[in-house]
Amino acid sequence: MSSLLEVKDLKTYFFMPDSVVKAVDGISFEIEEGEVVGVVGESGSGKSVSAMSIMRLIASPPGRIVNGEVIFEGKDLVQMDEDEIREIRGNDIAMIFQEPMTSLNPVLSIGRQLTETLELHQNMSKNAATEKAGELLSMVGIPDAHRRLSDYPHQLSGGMRQRVMIAIALSCNPKLIIADEPTTALDVTIQAQILELMQNLSRELGTAQIIITHNLGVVARYADRVIVMYAGKIVESASAVELYSNPKHPYTLALLGSVPRLDSDEGRTRLEAIEGAPPDLGNLSEGCSFAERCRFAVDTCYTEAPLLKEVDDNHKSACSRVYEIEELSSAAGISE
Numbered sequence: 001m002s003s004l005l006e007v008k009d010l011k012t013y014f015f016m017p018d019s020v021v022k023a024v025d026g027i028s029f030e031i032e033e034g035e036v037v038g039v040v041g042e043s044g045s046g047k048s049v050s051a052m053s054i055m056r057l058i059a060s061p062p063g064r065i066v067n068g069e070v071i072f073e074g075k076d077l078v079q080m081d082e083d084e085i086r087e088i089r090g091n092d093i094a095m096i097f098q099e100p101m102t103s104l105n106p107v108l109s110i111g112r113q114l115t116e117t118l119e120l121h122q123n124m125s126k127n128a129a130t131e132k133a134g135e136l137l138s139m140v141g142i143p144d145a146h147r148r149l150s151d152y153p154h155q156l157s158g159g160m161r162q163r164v165m166i167a168i169a170l171s172c173n174p175k176l177i178i179a180d181e182p183t184t185a186l187d188v189t190i191q192a193q194i195l196e197l198m199q200n201l202s203r204e205l206g207t208a209q210i211i212i213t214h215n216l217g218v219v220a221r222y223a224d225r226v227i228v229m230y231a232g233k234i235v236e237s238a239s240a241v242e243l244y245s246n247p248k249h250p251y252t253l254a255l256l257g258s259v260p261r262l263d264s265d266e267g268r269t270r271l272e273a274i275e276g277a278p279p280d281l282g283n284l285s286e287g288c289s290f291a292e293r294c295r296f297a298v299d300t301c302y303t304e305a306p307l308l309k310e311v312d313d314n315h316k317s318a319c320s321r322v323y324e325i326e327e328l329s330s331a332a333g334i335s336e
Contacts, residue, residue, distance in 0.1 A: 003030040003031060003032055004031055004032060004033045004035075004072070004073065004175060004176060004208050005030065005031040005054070005070070005071070005072050005176060005208070006029075006030045006031075006069075006070075006071040007028055007029050007030070007054065007068070007069070007070050007071075008028050008069040008070075008071065009026050009027075009028055009067060009069070010024055010026070010027050010050070010053060010065070010067070010068035010069070010070065011024060011025055011026055011065070011066045011067040011068055012024040012049055012050075012053045012058055012063060012064070012065050012066070013063070013064060013066050014062045014063045014064075015061065015062050015063075015064065016062060016282065018282075019282030019283060020282060021281045021282045022232050022281050022284060023046050023049040023063070023232055023281060024046045024049050024050050024053060024232050025046070025231075025232035025233050026068075026233065027046070027050060027068075027229070027233060027234050028234070028308075029227055029234065029237065031176070031210065032208065033175070033206065033208055034206045034207070034208055035208050035209075035224050035225065036199070036202055036208070036209045036222060036224050036225075037208075037209070037210050037211070037223060037224065037225045037226070037227060038211050038212075038213065038218065038219030038222070038223030038225070038226045038227070038240065039051075039210060039211070039212045039226075039227045039229060040213060040214060040215075040216060040219055040227070040228055040229070040255065041214065041228060041229035041230055041255075042214060042230070042274075042278055043278075044278050044281070045229040045230050045231065045232070045278065046229050046231070046232040046233070047180075047212045047229055048098075048180050048181075048212060049063075050212075050229070051095065051178045051210065051212055053065055053070070054070050054077065054093070054178065055089060055093065055095055055178065056077060056078070056080070056085045056089075057095075072088065072092070072093065072176075073092070073175070087121075090117055090120075090121060090171075090172060090174075091121040091172045091174065092172075092174055092175050093174055093175070093176045093177075093178065094168075094169035094170070094171075094174040094176070094177050094178070095169065095177070095178045095179075095180065096162075096165050096166060096169050096177065096178070096179040096180065096182050097165070097180055098180050098181040098182075098184045099184055100153070100158070100161035100162050100164065100165045101153060101154075101158070101161060103165060104153040104161060104164065104165070105153075106152065106153055106154060107152075108152075109149065109151065109152055110137075110148060110149055110150075110151050110152070110156070110164055111130060111133050111149030111150060113164075113168060114129075114132075114133035114136060114137075114149070114164075114167060114168055114171060115129035115130055115132075115133050117168060117171045117172060118132055118133065118171055118172070121171075121172045122171075122172060130149065133149055133167075133171075134146040134149060136167040136168075136170060136171055137149070137163075137164070137167055139167065139170070139201075140163040140164075140167045140170070140197060141163060141193075141197060142160060142163055142164070142167075158186050158190065159186055159190035159193065159194065162182065162183070162186065162190075162194050163194070163197070165182075166182075166194070166197065166198065166201075170201065170205070170207075173205065173207075174207060175207065175208060176207065176208045176209070176210070177198075177202075177207055177208070177209050177210070178209075178210045178212070179198065179209060179210065179211050179212065180212045181212060181213055181214075182194060182195070182198065182211065182213075183195065183215070183218070191218075195218060195221070195222050198211075198222070199222050211223060216255060216256065216259050217259065219240060220240060220244055223240045224239065224240060225237070225238070225239050225240060226238060226239070226240050226243045228243075228249065228251065228252050228255070230251050230289060230290055231278065231279050231281060231284065231289035232281055233289065233308070233318065234316075235249050235251050235252070235290070235308070235317070235318045235319070236248060236249040236251070236252045236316065236317045236318070237308070237315070237316045238312075238314065238315040238316070239315075242314075242315055243315075244256065246312075246315075246326075247325070248311055248312070248315060248317035248319065248322050248325055249317045249318065249322070249325070250290065250294045250296050250319060250325065251274075251290050251294070253325065254272065254274045254293075255274070257271070257272030258272055258273065258274060259271075274293055275293055276292055276293040277293075279292070285302065286302075286303055286304075286305065287300075287301055287304055287305055288301045288302070288304075288305060288306055288318075288319075288320070289305075296321055296324075296325075298320075298321070300320055301320060301321075304320065306318045306319055306320045311323070
């Protein structure tokens with residue numbers, strides 16, 4: 001069975017006056033129908049730019065997709081003209097942006113922002129679109145939904161606004177939803193409600209999801225598979241269970257070590273810090289981008305860039321010392 005989405009060697013660069021910023025530098029991955037994939041990494045690792053590239057929303061200038069393919073249901077989104085990609089956006093592929101207050105139009109009612117999509121992509125009449133909009137708000141857990149259609153974004157709480165964003169994303173029954181930090185600025189209780197809602201809707205409707213986040217707890221609970229990005233590249237990819245139990249890249253190990261755990265032993269209450277700062281994407285070195293911050297780096301790490309390769313069943317890593325990771329982490333006193 002072919003994948004729903006297949007990204008092949010995607011490169012998105014930003015051409016600045018004094019440098020070329022390689023925000024996404026040759027990533028490849030696939031997503032199956034109904035699968036939930038988490039994309040994690042520090043700020044600046046290329047997560048959001050990858051999503052915007054898939055949606056063809058990169059501002060040009062200065063940004064440009066310089067290489068690669070994004071195959072969705074057998075068609076390359078990169079090669080489509082603007083009219084063709086407009087038919088895909090919001091219809092077959094929907095996106096939930098980071099901050100709903102800046103994503104929703106403040107001068108349009110919630111109802112109009114829902115009905116606009118339905119009228120455009122589903123060719124619904126005004127009355128039918130209004131009825132469907134009310135049903136969508138009910139589906140995402142907004143009480144007294146039909147009455148709230150006349151409300152404006154500022155009249156809703158942060159959690160309610162995010163539910164509206166999910167309703168808009170679901171309005172045309174998309175096959176894929178890309179959620180870019182869907183719980184940003186929400187308290188932990190509302191975060192859990194939003195993520196449970198998305199998971200339930202994915203199960204009920206069979207919609208595939210890409211959840212972009214820096215919260216490893218989110219992907220541990222909700223993702224089937226995890227992609228770890230660093231400096232515009234994928235450095236590790238595995239099922240969520242395998243990645244958390246058997247990480248195969250020093251960066252993944254460091255990320256996991258920085259997360260508080262309820263099951264940690266009494267002697268391991270101190271969180272591990274990742275020393276240094278992410279590299280300048282406009283001035284990357286020849287070797288591994290993580291070498292300067294990696295406690296396991298050797299001389300070759302600074303001169304040779306490791307390739308992402310399969311090291312176990314459906315488990316890929318880009319590290320020249322990948323087969324030593326378990327031994328090295330044990331020697332350093334790091335527990336997964």
